[in-house]
Amino acid sequence: MDxxxxxxxxxxxxxxxxxxxxxSGDIGGAIARCLAAQGxxxxxxxxxxxxxxxxxxxxxxxxxxNAWAVQLDQRDPEAIEALMDQVAAKYRRLDILVNNAAWNxxxxxxxxxxxxxxxxxxxxxxxxxxxxxxxxxxxxxxxAQPGSHIxxxxxxxxxxPGSSSIAYSSSKAGLNHLTRCLAVAMAPNxxxxxxxxGLVENTRxxxxxxxNVAQGARNQAVLGRxxxxxxxxxxxxxxxxxxSITGQTMVIDGGMPGAMR
Ligand SMILES: NC(=O)c1ccc[n+]([C@@H]2O[C@H](COP(=O)([O-])OP(=O)(O)OC[C@H]3O[C@@H](n4cnc5c(N)ncnc54)[C@H](OP(=O)(O)O)[C@@H]3O)[C@@H](O)[C@H]2O)c1
Numbered sequence: 411m412d413x414x415x416x417x418x419x420x421x422x423x424x425x426x427x428x429x430x431x432x433x434s435g436d437i438g439g440a441i442a443r444c445l446a447a448q449g450x451x452x453x454x455x456x457x458x459x460x461x462x463x464x465x466x467x468x469x470x471x472x473x474x475x476n477a478w479a480v481q482l483d484q485r486d487p488e489a490i491e492a493l494m495d496q497v498a499a500k501y502r503r504l505d506i507l508v509n510n511a512a513w514n515x516x517x518x519x520x521x522x523x524x525x526x527x528x529x530x531x532x533x534x535x536x537x538x539x540x541x542x543x544x545x546x547x548x549x550x551x552x553x554a555q556p557g558s559h560i561x562x563x564x565x566x567x568x569x570x571p572g573s574s575s576i577a578y579s580s581s582k583a584g585l586n587h588l589t590r591c592l593a594v595a596m597a598p599n600x601x602x603x604x605x606x607x608g609l610v611e612n613t614r615x616x617x618x619x620x621x622n623v624a625q626g627a628r629n630q631a632v633l634g635r636x637x638x639x640x641x642x643x644x645x646x647x648x649x650x651x652x653x654s655i656t657g658q659t660m661v662i663d664g665g666m667p668g669a670m671r
Contacts, residue, residue, distance in 0.1 A: 423650070424449030427501045431484060431544065432511025434459035436613040437563065439466055440639035441508055441646050446475035448647065453497060455482040455511065484511055484540035485532070494547040504551035506650050509541035509585075510563040516618050517575040530577045537581035538588065545592055549600075556599045559650045562589050563642065566608040566661055570668035572626075574619050582606070586659050593657030601656040603649045608663025609636040631664025 428445045432438040433454035443466070446452045452470065454477055456463035463479035470477040478500070482493050497504055513536040517524045541562055545552075552558040567573025568582025589604035596602055609616050609627035616624060627636055641662050649655060661669045 422448045423506075426450045426505035427453070427497070427503050428506035428508065428650075429453040429455070429497065429504060429544075429548070430508040430510055431455045431482065431540075432457075433466060433479070434462040435511070436615070437607070437610060437639045437642050438508075438510040440643040441510060441563075442466060442477070443470065444640075444643035444647055445506065445508075445650070446470045446473070446477060449475075450506065451476040451501065452478075453501075454479045455484070455493070457481065457483050457511070482511075484544065485535045487543050490540065490543045490547050494544075494551070497548075498551060503555055504548050505555050505558045507544060507548050507552065507560045508563065508646060509544055509560065511540070512537045512563070512578075512581075512615075514574040514578045514615055514618055516620050517577075518620055519571070519576055522576075525576055529575075533575070533577040534581050534584075537578065538584040541585060542588055542592075545596070545602075549596065552600045553596065554599075557653055558600050560592060560596070560600060560602040561646050561649050562586075562602070562604040564589070564604050564606040564659060566606050566663045566666060566669040568606055569659075569661065569671060570666075572623060572668070574615075574623070589659060590657045597656065601649070601652070603655055603657070604659040605642055605645050605649075606659050606661045606663075606669070607637050607642055608661070608666055608669065610642065611636055611638055613639065627663065627666065630666045630668070632667065633664045636664040637662045 434456035467477035565582040567579040593602040
């Protein structure tokens, strides 16, 4: 597929190319469907859930969109470079990178001994190092498209100390700051923003939260509801259709006072 700038004169995201990591997950799937519905060609990554990713790609194609599901273990720096080479060869452009994939495991904060070095490394490599490596590997393609975007999916646990584990909370705090650093590093052609969801109902990741953490999020949401996957997807769309926002983190959690900054 060889797209020209004339193709991109269309409104919406028609013919733009968006890479959504972790699209086999609940929130990534919603983001991919949303961007595809706006006309973007979507690249969907998964690490193990090949069938879910293939079904998502089929659904998008049947709805008239264009999707490519591709396996990526984003803990592997060489795999990230290889994927970006494939993107360059197949599409010759990249307009949107959504760093959505992440890994968590429920370890209550006081259980320090349960948070092993291996778990720490797996969380940090997946949730923080990989978004940097994906941005770095995609920088040439993204910078070649003025008005391109990176959106990082973080967590309210990266703002206030909570969520599934200390490692996860720390990884997301790092991702919030990586967003600001990349916004400076990749300007003016690439806007870099971040979404920090609180508890997102009906997701597998939310099910891995300790019960008291999940219920606490519901109780503290001043709007009386926490987020849904569609709320996150809509905010991604808002960021990628804006041309004057960069370096920002938007919390979507139903209004938890602890994450209001
Ligand atoms: N759900 C929530 O309540 C919540 C709250 C705050 C923030 N978030 C954030 O929202 C984002 C999406 O969460 P979700 O609820 O949709 O999670 P999810 O359903 O568990 O999906 C996680 C995705 O990440 C992929 N992944 C995991 N390890 C990977 C690796 N090593 N390499 C590449 N991909 C990998 C998974 O691939 P496979 O499916 O192939 O395993 C899956 O596609 C994450 O960044 C998460 O931290 C979620």
